[in-house]
Amino acid sequence: MAVQNISESVYVGMCLKIGTPQQVASRRDIVDSREMLINNEMLNKPITGMLSGSRREGFRLSGSDTDYMYWPNNHRVIWDFSQCQFYITQEHALILCDSSESPPGFTLLWLPLERTSHGVMSACVRMNGGFYISSSKYREVTCSLVMPGSSPHGPCGSGSYGNVEYDTAHCFVSDFWPPSASSWIGRCHSWPPPHVVNDIIRNGCHFVAIGHKLGNHTDNEWRISFSQAEYKLVCSMNHTQFLTYGLLKLFLKEIINKGLRDEDKLLCSYHMKTTVFWAIQQNALPRWCPQNLMDGFWVCFKLLLKWVYEGVCPNFFIPENNMFLSNIYGEAQKALFTRLYRLYENGLALLLHSPSISSYITNVLCNPRLTICTDEHTLISEVEVDEDIFGEIYEKNAIGNIDLHTCEIYLHRVEQLLGLPLTQYHIVMLQKLTATILQCTAFILHSMYTYTGSNKQLYIVDKVACRLVKLSAKFGFVSNMLYTALYYYKTFRYRDALSVIDIIKVKLAQPYLMYRSHVDRERYIEAVGGQSLSTKMRQAVAQDIKLDNEIFYINELIPEQQSSEQNNEPALYIPPHVLLYMLELLCSRHVDTMRAQRALDDLQVLVHHDQGQSVPVELIDVELRDISWEILGICQQITGNLQAALYSYHQSLRQYPHNKIQTATRQRIQDLHL
Structure with missing residues (x-):
């Protein structure tokens, strides 16, 4: 009974930390809606982009990267020449997989006709008498293609956008399911359901630009990616299964990898996801529900422990691909197993070391008769x-x-x-x-x-x-x-x-x-x-009001939009009340000068955060104080109060540069000094 209560309590905590079924469903559907709109064949875009990774799956954990995948629409990867019949070769450059010399889950990409775009051609190398697309060269070519200033990170271009870190993976797509993953179809007896299996197979797979560290052609090989398939699998989980996956992610971050340098972190979130997939498909737990969340976690942890002991983590789609092969072996494997086994010996108490979860366990331990409600409408x-x-x-x-x-x-x-x-x-x-x-x-x-x-x-x-x-x-x-x-x-x-x-x-x-x-x-x-x-x-x-930097809305903000765009920001973001008072002042100057002065006073109160005034302090967000001080300065300059404007512009420069308008601000300061 105590374990059941702990499970229910942790389920509640995980819903509050990760999201209720309604919240997770809404996040997925909102992302899907946007992508259904922008990935539109009528637009004839050269590339397709897709949000992937944990944010696509419905997680919103702090510190998580935002992952994107991009692939060219005029290239398709095929597995054999018989699949050529499905394409018009004038419209698609066909790439043939050559897996004969690659480890399971990896392949070489051969251009049989040597007809492709300049960007792809510049990443080609001559091997075995033919042209092959080199994964390492392709990474170099595409690293900063979408997000200028990105730096290489595994198969991705990595960087930060505002206060969000991102990874962009440029890849190729195949409309066909990999022959090496055909055994997966036969394993799907109980999970996922047939309609999900059919949908996954129908959507093929991708190839990301990274080779196997122990392969014969590390710099030129490509890894087969099942990112879309994995998203569909995660969506087919019930909420307890999804939260078990989330609990494993927190367990990894807050306990297993805590205090380790990046290069010493042998386990990653993908290993956690793989354990959940295998545990569900193998019916390791007869029923996944809030009352046995901890049982589900324990089943997955034991499976992970077994894999580390054996040094084998089988890829869910291609089990022959041992995902531990290149880094979890020898002394590193022994040390990791020892560390995990010590945690295992602590039983469920090991989760007391997780700041996100510990309080939900201690609540039950201190109140054994505590009644816990897991209904999502009561939780939030x-x-x-x-x-x-x-x-x-x-x-x-x-x-x-x-x-x-x-x-x-x-x-x-x-x-x-x-x-x-x-x-x-x-x-x-x-x-x-x-x-x-x-x-x-x-x-x-x-x-x-x-x-x-x-x-x-x-x-x-x-x-x-x-x-x-x-x-x-x-x-x-x-x-x-x-x-x-x-x-x-x-x-x-x-x-x-x-x-x-x-x-x-x-x-x-x-x-x-x-x-x-x-x-x-x-x-x-x-x-x-x-x-x-x-x-x-x-x-x-x-x-907040978003002014797209490709459109000039009003002359008074053109310098700020230009400065923002030069720094790769797509838009200006302005608190609604700040823009409201600015527009009121600009319009009133032509029809009612007293009202214009009142608007300036209201704006000044808002930006300066005077307590006790009619405008609540919390209406202006800290992140947007750069543009708020800037707009106050513009309005003060327009009304002739140059000293106050100068002060406001200097204040704008002292704020967090959310909108990247510093170039415009410095120019305005310089103009005031002339």
Whole structure:
């Protein structure tokens, strides 16, 4: 009974740490919605990109990298020449696998026709009388292709984007399931279910640019990657199985690898995932449920211990591929086994060393009769779930390089997707993406036709753009109305802009408004509790304003956008109240100078964080103080208070450079000194 109580308590802790079934499902669906939109065949993109790894699976653990995979759309890998019949060779460069000299799970990639892109050709080497794509050369060619400034890290280009570390793996894709993994199909009797197996096989596999350390062609070999298949397997887990996987990840990070240098960490998260896959498929536990979470963990730990003892970790898809072969052997293997066995001897008490889990175990040990509820709706409130969902939507609301034709294709794609069976998370994400597309279209249209010289044409375009930007405000967050005010200011409709600003002020002042994690929970539930995510987003949620750096919105912020873009940032992010007061000041200068002064005063109070004023302190986020001080300085400079502006610009330089606008700030300071 004690172990069952501990299992239930740890299950609760893991739900709070990793997410409830609803939270995990929403994260996956939100990512899927965006990728269904941007990976659109009608766009004829040269490469396809996909979020992979733990974030794709639904984890949001602090310190985890964000992993991406990219592959060229005009190349396909085949396993034998009979598969050529499925392709038009004028459209696809075909690459043939040659696994004859490679360890299981690895292969050479041969270009039989020597016809490919310049980038791929520059990574080729001549071997055995033919051209082969060298994995090491390909890594060099592609390392900084998507993210400039990346450095090599295994098969990936690695770096940081803001405060998030990323890994980008450039690979090739095959539409066919590897013959070397055919035995996996025959093993799938109980798990995963047949429809998942068929879906996995139908989607083939990838090849990432890294060779086997002990292979004959280490610099030229490629590893077969089952990343898409693994994602589908993780999605087919029940929540207890998923949390067991999460518990193993924490066990690895907080206990096994704690205090070790990177080069001394022999076990990785992929080994943990593999143990869960094998444990589920082998029916090592008759029933995976909250009451036996610890049994599931223990089954996986014992399997891992057995593998380390034997020095064999069989890849889930190609068991002949021993994933311990290159680094867990000899003295290192013995030392690792000894370390793990000592942990094993401690029993479940070993988890008391995990800061994420220990309190949930001690709670039960100190209160043996404690009754624990594992119902997800009791564990976490509706407000907390909504915070998570809307934060995900905001983070994933990016549509990449845009032009008018792309926006048109995106809207057509949204229309197609709405005809599919979708979850509520798919729908609300597509709704927000639609708002973004409409808003971008409006500003792109205006910039395209402003200088044509045709008043009639400009009038028609302006009318369309105006309708689009107003329509976008009906789909997005409450704060999306600020784009309408931006458009009115840009087109000299100052009174119209101020009318919209008055409406936004009322909406942003509602006591139930959710802005990031700032919300009065009781009032939020009173106002929109139980309503659809779509309704909540439109009526009760605000987020920071994103100004895409490919579009110039207003002249006053062009230097900041240019500076941000030069530093590889895709957009400026501005707190809604900061932009609101800026626009109020800019518009009021033309119609009501007293109101302009009040707007400047309100902005000053907000940025300086004066306590006890009408604007709550928490409405401005620490991360965005660089742009907030900058905007205050711009407004002060516009109104002639140059000394105050100088102070604000210097303050902007002292903040965390979230928007990377320092170049613009320094130029503004220099201009003030002239």
